[in-house]
Amino acid sequence: MHPLLTRPRQLGLYLLAWIPLAGILVYLLTGGGGLSLGEATALTVPLCLVYAFVCLAAWYPCRATPLEKSGFAKLLFTHLTAAAVLGTYWTYQAKELAIGLAHFWPRFAGLDQRLAKHIPLLWITGVLLYVMSVTFHYVLLAEQASREAQERAMHARVLARDAELKALRAQVNPHFLFNCLHSVSALTSSDAGKAREMCILLADFLRTTLRLGGKESITLEEELALVRGYLAIEKVRFGARLHMEEEVQKKSMEVLIPPLLLQPLVENAIRHGIANLPEGGVIRLSAQEEANVVTIVVENSFDPESPAPLKTGLGLDNIRQRLDTRYGPEASISVRTEGNRFQVSLRLPAESNGVLA
């Protein structure tokens, strides 16, 4: 299907461009003597209206003989043949129309004879109009090609980002898994029930990670459930050393966030915070929404004397990149240390399903 036929706005513009062309034709027919203004108009308007659509047919030979790939001879032959055929068709139509008008309207009697001397002019006009249409279509094709190229480039970028996001999500820490399995292994002889419980906690966590990781967005509530599952596992390892506090505003629970955004932060809080404290410490997670911005804070105790973590780097960089890809400058992440508290704050636009529902 011709692209203009699916876009009414552009089709309208195309037809508008035919008005001056029709005007010129009226001028030529009256100027050469023979036809009155009324006769020329009565002929030209229906003729041009039909021919405007006929000329759209140039789309097909133009597409079949792309400018840069076809030889000059082939181009010339294709379009001149088509021009000659259509010019003849257009002249024939004009004649038929003149006969019809002369027959049905007394006012136009003898129009067909008066038109006869304009036949060569009409034929040349038909050919020229078709050639113009060919030019127009080559421009249209070039424009379409460049738009398609742009779209492909855009699509490629989107794909690259998707791949990157997938890679970032696939970040369940192997140390975490090995330590977990070691705990399970230790529990099998001392407390089989607890070993089983831990296996189930771990399976639930992994399954949820896989399920949520594949999504574009999840609610904060879902992410918090994942984080709690993760902490339940770590609690088996760290026992009384690990404390968790949550202060999450109820309405922020529905906010949509990228999956696995908070879990790596909580994991960092354990690895670089709690794990370095003989007596353990507290991880405090808070979230609140205000003026369409949700602020999520993960705070943990840490040992200021433990060697500066080269470490937090990677996890935080990933989160920063993910936020940047998705929200651009609307989201931010900031890190603060105060005494023996380490704090990461995320600010992001509060999108929610409620708006769509």
Next chain:
Amino acid sequence: MRAATDKKTRAVIVDDEELARQMLREFLSGHQEIEIVAECANGFEAVKAVTELKPDLVFLDIQMPKLDGFEVLELIGTERAVIFVTAYDEYAIRAFDIHAVDYLLKPFGAERFETALQRARQRLGGKLPAATELSSSARPPAQPLERIVVRDGTRVFIIPIAKLDYAEAQDDYVALASEGKKHLKQQTISSLESSLDPSRFLRIHRSYIVNLEKVTKVEPYSKDNHMVVLSNGTQLPVSRSGYSRLREFLDPARVK
């Protein structure tokens, strides 16, 4: 253990996770010839226990509070047979295995545990050479030191690198000057030099390494010699080659 030795092998378990300690206890319970003399949950306790109890064998976790396993190993020396027990990946741990008898990757089974124990027996029985001298620290050289750990008896001092004013060679030891105190560490000054960040520390003399951030001025001392003055007023001699290194460093910096 071989019949010739009646004495039990004395072992210390170091891991911050109770379950991990429990696992080692369980595996060791089948060995009457091994006695667990202490269990430690962090690096400080480990250094204290090993120094006081002088065990034959140490099971040492790597990621722990206060001091990590590498730092503990550095402080307790190479007299004991050390088996690393860790969830670190094999690649990371291989870099250190010359200092340890073996390493157990969590989770491990009884069979792998027995192999490690076998190696420890050979080492204790003199069939395996003692670990090579800890040349600088147990850390890979690619990573400049961020802090220095020093043991004084059973006490451990941690000197963050930024607080180290200078180091002075004293026979087999280096004296580390920090916040008005000097700490002695059994290490050569050259090995210390190689583990420090060369953009922050400079060997100004056969016997001195200085923290460049602490240097306030360089003054002529005698006809051919110079000295540096640190922010706390300490004066250190600069050798002729040390002076040319110092000029290379300070001149472009001072111009800024």
